[in-house]
Amino acid sequence: MFRSLMTVLTSRYTIGLISLVICVPMLITLTEVSAALWSKPDLKEEMDIVTGIGIIMIGWGVVLEERKTLREIFGLLDAPDEAWQTIVDHACHNYGVGQLAIGLMAEICIELIKIPNTIIYTGEVDDYLVAAGLVFVGVGALLLIRHVIVMFFLLPRSVTAAH
16 A cells, blocks of 8 residues: 555656645745835845745755655566656656755855855845845746646657657
């Protein structure tokens, strides 16, 4: 039963659905945070939002990147459709690395603001750094939407089509 559950959780449709669900708060972040930029003196809440979304991007990126390892841990390797699963693993790995790197860049933008000004002076550019973090969230959302499309529609229907 546990193997069946893990097979479902690592399926391309489940991964695509989770990626789609993660896109929702990312898109809401783009509208909410961009509306507050340059209009509020304190951007603590907006910084927290971008940080939270960045952490989600990093976490989901790691999960995507390590789909094959998860399948190995739960004894799902060497199934009859292993060649097909390898194609899905490769797609997840690539999009996972992208999500991880972009999420880290969003985090770096916010962390630069948190470092004391005696070390890195960001006094007048806080809004720009939050905006840069927001751009990374937007790029991550686009990447994740593309990943959803690949998971649902663009993976080859058969292994022979991939060669």
